[in-house]
Amino acid sequence: MSKPDAPNDVPHAPNLARRRFLQSAAAAATIGAAPPLPAEESPMTEPSSSLPPLRPAPPARPVRLTINGRPHVLQLEPRVTLLDALREYAGLTGTKKGCDRGQCGACTVLVGGRRINSCLTLAVMHDGESVTTVEGLAQHDTLSPIQRAFIEHDAFQCGYCTPGQLCSATALLDEFKAGTASTVTQDVRARPPDLTQDEIRERMSGNICRCGAYPNIVAAVRVVYERG
Numbered sequence: 001m002s003k004p005d006a007p008n009d010v011p012h013a014p015n016l017a018r019r020r021f022l023q024s025a026a027a028a029a030t031i032g033a034a035p036p037l038p039a040e041e042s043p044m045t046e047p048s049s050s051l052p053p054l055r056p057a058p059p060a061r062p063v064r065l066t067i068n069g070r071p072h073v074l075q076l077e078p079r080v081t082l083l084d085a086l087r088e089y090a091g092l093t094g095t096k097k098g099c100d101r102g103q104c105g106a107c108t109v110l111v112g113g114r115r116i117n118s119c120l121t122l123a124v125m126h127d128g129e130s131v132t133t134v135e136g137l138a139q140h141d142t143l144s145p146i147q148r149a150f151i152e153h154d155a156f157q158c159g160y161c162t163p164g165q166l167c168s169a170t171a172l173l174d175e176f177k178a179g180t181a182s183t184v185t186q187d188v189r190a191r192p193p194d195l196t197q198d199e200i201r202e203r204m205s206g207n208i209c210r211c212g213a214y215p216n217i218v219a220a221v222r223v224v225y226e227r228g
Contacts, residue, residue, distance in 0.1 A: 068136025083107045085123035094134040107206035108164035115171035134163035149220035156201035172203045195225045
C-alpha cells in the first residue's frame with residue numbers, strides 16, 4: 001500500500017527559516033532607524049559652571065615667636081602648624097615630622113615650659129609665646145644634663161625620635177619637681193615620692209621609639225633625676 005501524500009498546507013522547512021530571518025532583519029532595521037531617546041539627566045549631575053569658585057588662600061600675617069631665646073617674626077598663613085613654622089620658616093629642622101597626627105611624639109617641643117605636639121597646633125595660636133626646640137636645650141657649647149645622659153646611656157639608635165624624646169624628658173623632670181602626678185602615682189592627692197621606672201615609662205609614653213631604645217631612655221632619665 002502506498003503512503004498518503006503529505007498535506008499541501010505544510011510549509012517547506014527552508015522557506016520557514018528564510019521567512020523568520022527576513023522578519024528578524026526587518027525588526028532590527030526598524031529599531032535602528034528609530035531616533036534615540038534623550039537620556040534622563042541624573043539629579044546629582046551639575047554643570048561645571050555651577051560649582052562655587054575656589055577661595056583664595058588666606059593672606060599671611062606676622063607671627064611673633066621667641067624661639068630658643070631669640071625673637072622671630074614669621075609671615076605665616078593661619079593654616080601653618082607650629083611644626084611647619086619651625087622647620088620651613090625658622091629653619092630649625094631638629095624638630096622632626098613623624099606621623100603628623102600627634103601619635104609618635106617626634107615633634108615634641110616646649111611652649112612656655114610645657115611640652116606639646118607641635119604638629120597638632122597652629123603657629124598663630126602661640127603668637128607672642130616662647131618656644132624651646134631641641135636646638136635650644138644646650139647652653140652655648142654645654143649640653144643639658146638630659147642630653148649628656150642620653151649619650152652616656154646610648155639612649156638612641158637611628159636618632160629620628162631623639163629630639164622629641166629629649167624635649168619630653170626635659171619637661172618630665174620639671175613636672176615631677178613641681179609635684180605633678182601621673183596615672184601610675186599611687187596617691188594622686190600627694191606629691192609623688194620617687195621618680196620610679198614605672199613613673200618614667202608612663203610619663204614618656206607619648207614618645208615612640210621604633211628602634212626600641214626604651215630601657216636606655218628610662219635609665220638616662222633616672223640618672224638625671226638621681227643626680228638632682
